[in-house]
Amino acid sequence: MSTQATSLTAPLLSRVPGVAIVLILLSAIFGVLSPGFTTPANVANILTQSTILLLLALPMTVIIMTEGLDLSIGAVLTFSSIVLAVTVIATGSPTLAFLAALAVGLGFGLGNGVLVAVFDIPPFITTLGTLGIAQGLSLLVTDGQSVVGIPSSIEHIYSGMVAGIPLPVGIAALAYLATHGLLYHTRFGTYVFALGGNREALRVAGISVRGMLIRVYAFGGLMAGFAALLMTARLNSAHPTAGIGMEFDAIAAAAVGGTSFERGNGWLFGTLLGVIAVGVLRNGLNLLAVPSSTQVACIGAMVIVALFIDGLRSER
Amino acid sequence: MADVPLFELRGISKEFPGVKALDDVSFEIRAGEVHMLVGENGAGKSTLMKILCGAYRADRGSFFSSGEPVTIRDAGEARQFGIAVIFQDFTLVPYLDIAQNIFLGREFPARLPGFIDRRRIYAEAERVLDMIGFHIDPREPVHSLGVAQQQMVEIAKALSQDARILVMDEPTAALSDRETELLFAMIARLKAKGVAIIYISHRLSEVFALGDRITVLRDGRKIADLLPAETTPDQLVTLMVGRPVDTTYTRPSRPAPGEVVLEVKNLSGPSGISDVNLTVRSGEIVGLCGLVGSGRTEVARAIFGADRVTSGEIRLFGEPMAESIEASTRRGMALIPENRKTQGLALARSVGDNIVLAGLRKMFPSGIFVPRRALKAARSMIDKLRIASPTPRRPVGTLSGGNQQKVVIGKWLNADAKFFIFDEPTRGIDVGAKSEIFRLLDGLVHNGAAVLMISSEQIEIVHICDRAYVMRSGRIAGELAHHELTEANIVRLGIHQ
Numbered sequence: 180m181s182t183q184a185t186s187l188t189a190p191l192l193s194r195v196p197g198v199a200i201v202l203i204l205l206s207a208i209f210g211v212l213s214p215g216f217t218t219p220a221n222v223a224n225i226l227t228q229s230t231i232l233l234l235l236a237l238p239m240t241v242i243i244m245t246e247g248l249d250l251s252i253g254a255v256l257t258f259s260s261i262v263l264a265v266t267v268i269a270t271g272s273p274t275l276a277f278l279a280a281l282a283v284g285l286g287f288g289l290g291n292g293v294l295v296a297v298f299d300i301p302p303f304i305t306t307l308g309t310l311g312i313a314q315g316l317s318l319l320v321t322d323g324q325s326v327v328g329i330p331s332s333i334e335h336i337y338s339g340m341v342a343g344i345p346l347p348v349g350i351a352a353l354a355y356l357a358t359h360g361l362l363y364h365t366r367f368g369t370y371v372f373a374l375g376g377n378r379e380a381l382r383v384a385g386i387s388v389r390g391m392l393i394r395v396y397a398f399g400g401l402m403a404g405f406a407a408l409l410m411t412a413r414l415n416s417a418h419p420t421a422g423i424g425m426e427f428d429a430i431a432a433a434a435v436g437g438t439s440f441e442r443g444n445g446w447l448f449g450t451l452l453g454v455i456a457v458g459v460l461r462n463g464l465n466l467l468a469v470p471s472s473t474q475v476a477c478i479g480a481m482v483i484v485a486l487f488i489d490g491l492r493s494e495r
Numbered sequence: 496m497a498d499v500p501l502f503e504l505r506g507i508s509k510e511f512p513g514v515k516a517l518d519d520v521s522f523e524i525r526a527g528e529v530h531m532l533v534g535e536n537g538a539g540k541s542t543l544m545k546i547l548c549g550a551y552r553a554d555r556g557s558f559f560s561s562g563e564p565v566t567i568r569d570a571g572e573a574r575q576f577g578i579a580v581i582f583q584d585f586t587l588v589p590y591l592d593i594a595q596n597i598f599l600g601r602e603f604p605a606r607l608p609g610f611i612d613r614r615r616i617y618a619e620a621e622r623v624l625d626m627i628g629f630h631i632d633p634r635e636p637v638h639s640l641g642v643a644q645q646q647m648v649e650i651a652k653a654l655s656q657d658a659r660i661l662v663m664d665e666p667t668a669a670l671s672d673r674e675t676e677l678l679f680a681m682i683a684r685l686k687a688k689g690v691a692i693i694y695i696s697h698r699l700s701e702v703f704a705l706g707d708r709i710t711v712l713r714d715g716r717k718i719a720d721l722l723p724a725e726t727t728p729d730q731l732v733t734l735m736v737g738r739p740v741d742t743t744y745t746r747p748s749r750p751a752p753g754e755v756v757l758e759v760k761n762l763s764g765p766s767g768i769s770d771v772n773l774t775v776r777s778g779e780i781v782g783l784c785g786l787v788g789s790g791r792t793e794v795a796r797a798i799f800g801a802d803r804v805t806s807g808e809i810r811l812f813g814e815p816m817a818e819s820i821e822a823s824t825r826r827g828m829a830l831i832p833e834n835r836k837t838q839g840l841a842l843a844r845s846v847g848d849n850i851v852l853a854g855l856r857k858m859f860p861s862g863i864f865v866p867r868r869a870l871k872a873a874r875s876m877i878d879k880l881r882i883a884s885p886t887p888r889r890p891v892g893t894l895s896g897g898n899q900q901k902v903v904i905g906k907w908l909n910a911d912a913k914f915f916i917f918d919e920p921t922r923g924i925d926v927g928a929k930s931e932i933f934r935l936l937d938g939l940v941h942n943g944a945a946v947l948m949i950s951s952e953q954i955e956i957v958h959i960c961d962r963a964y965v966m967r968s969g970r971i972a973g974e975l976a977h978h979e980l981t982e983a984n985i986v987r988l989g990i991h992q
Binding site for chain 1: 548549550569570571574580582585586587588589590591595596599600601602605609610611613638
């Protein structure tokens with residue numbers, strides 16, 4: 180443990196994280212296989228399509244860093260989106276509808292946090308339960324049907340452009356910067372590292388571990404509520420199965436990006452790369468007309484490849 | 496010195512379900528004194544310190560700061576009285592850097608609410624590190640530091656809180672001699688500044704070298720409060736364990752060495768060891784010493800097949816070893832790691848489960864577990880090693896350190912191990928149990944086993960081992976035969992010329 184030898188073999192490989200290698204490889208493969216892949220329009224498309232996932236993967240990274248998990252994030256996204264759609268149709272106020280979606284997300288996040296922190300229920304079980312609740316509520320409210328008839332002002336949020344940049348990409352970029360600031364420049368972020376790395380250290384420093392955990396899960400819920408705005412705008416409707424499996428993509432993006440499930444070892448920029456890698460993979464496979472079910476398998480394989488590369492890197 | 500103590504605890508009692516951890520204990524700390532707190536594991540030292548720093552709340556008792564009655568309900572309140580603790584299990588966050596760790600929970604606010612003034616954190620960290628003479632970049636992440644460096648960070652953390660009362664729980668346990676000297680020099684400096692130090696130690700030499708006052712706890716009660724001049728090491732041990740104990744363990748008889756069990760030739764590996772040669776015969780206890788970081792543990796891990804090697808040869812009973820832990824254990828090799836709790840035991844499982852764990856393949860070749868047979872094997876091992884557990888069903892985590900160590904040994908005995916590597920077998924084990932561990936080692940070699948023992952306690956090597964190898968910078972610096980085995984020779988070989 181005390182003496183560490185530096186690897187002489189492949190010094191370059193040892194410094195480049197697995198996610199970057201995977202991203203470069205994927206881009207190269209799709210660039211060759213499908214001519215449309217490298218067009219500016221498609222690149223913008225990939226980024227735009229990645230925005231919703233990024234909004235989920237950012238808090239997922241933070242939650243995983245605390246040695247936790249949020250399986251409910253996709254279902255909460257769905258339910259928030261339905262509440263948003265129903266509210267805007269009923270009241271005609273997009274602002275009120277957005278606030279309602281945020282409130283639903285925050286409510287679920289707080290619920291997760293309280294169950295995990297106060298009642299000490301393992302995050303996996305807690306969020307599996309709330310996943311079921313959110314998904315069930317979505318089906319109950321909509322009777323399994325799409326909610327349509329949303330004013331076009333909401334749709335513009337997804338299709339609009341600001342200064343030549345797609346609006347959702349701008350929103351996602353801001354969300355990334357905000358989360359980066361939160362994680363690396365605030366007390367909250369410092370305590371996130373400690374929640375995963377050494378809770379006892381927090382306790383003896385006089386910081387409430389429970390309070391911090393609740394905030395972490397609340398952040399996840401809030402971001403899911405926020406993502407619901409983009410989701411609803413993208414579909415121009417709310418659909419009770421729209422967010423199914425999004426938690427898988429979010430966890431995969433964080434894992435690909437090198438965030439470990441142990442000791443508070445996380446890397447937010449890696450998650451950004453991971454999200455783009457998932458987006459590139461899905462987009463490239465779409466262009467090649469690979470069915471969605473096969474895409475899920477490919478994402479799984481990609482996670483394993485990226486972590487395998489990281490494993491080679493750390494082996495002495 | 497003023498007559499009023501800097502801080503005083505009076506009549507402290509604390510009960511955990513089923514255990515009376517502290518019973519009416521009073522304790523006072525004066526400015527500029529090193530107050531040694533001694534006692535066996537389970538005597539209540541850690542509980543008392545956790546109450547002092549606000550991690551636990553006392554059931555009964557009162558606190559006085561400079562004579563004024565006060566309350567300590569949480570860590571924050573304890574900090575206000577200048578109380579800081581350096582725990583044995585470090586309270587460091589691996590993926591934060593040194594500065595962030597030093598100021599964890601006390602980050603300097605920036606103008607934006609919730610944000611941290613990073614520049615100030617690093618500047619202040621540098622100042623504190625400078626004060627204790629620890630020259631390192633405060634941006635270094637803690638997970639890349641060694642144990643001694645992490646302890647320095649812990650101390651810096653405490654001092655940055657303007658600690659007036661510093662609690663150290665076995666601070667030298669993981670330090671080399673040189674690092675220990677640096678620590679002692681630092682303690683002297685802190686004393687001169689009027690800092691009071693409560694020092695928990697199992698090492699009697701430290702108690703007498705450093706202590707201005709000694710408090711002895713036993714079974715949750717205060718047994719004695721005395722000056723070092725008023726007592727002797729032997730008396731102190733008697734007070735701690737409640738019965739006379741022989742601190743210098745001697746082996747009544749030593750078996751004649753038999754066949755070569757382990758032969759290591761020109762072993763080198765990426766963990767930093769190079770050209771290591773050693774042999775261990777049956778009936779022998781061979782020491783492997785040297786400073787912390789000299790490569791002792793790395794050699795043990797390479798022999799055991801836990802680390803890769805690049806060249807050289809390892810033979811067990813004359814046959815070359817494959818590089819795998821599984822092959823090593825199957826052929827009768829056992830590594831008893833330094834860190835019992837994380838590497839040697841499944842703490843939540845029962846004593847019985849732990850004992851049969853390594854021998855499952857041998858005991859149940861069909862793959863079907865027969866609880867009755869496992870319990871029987873466990874019971875016989877409990878009797879044989881005199882493990883203080885009324886039943887094999889008791890969770891192993893509830894036993895004392897010495898008994899946990901016995902369970903680890905029992906586990907490998909049950910798996911028919913013939914060659915044992917002990918990495919710091921007495922770390923964290925109280926004096927009373929140490930001699931029993933040595934008796935066990937002695938018993939192993941009398942039954943034809945071979946033992947390789949790593950220890951930082953030179954005195955243990957001198958008393959227990961038949962021969963010893965001394966390591967320096969990943970190499971064997973020399974071998975000491977039994978008649979050459981003295982502390983002075985070990986130090987001479989282990990230190991860089």
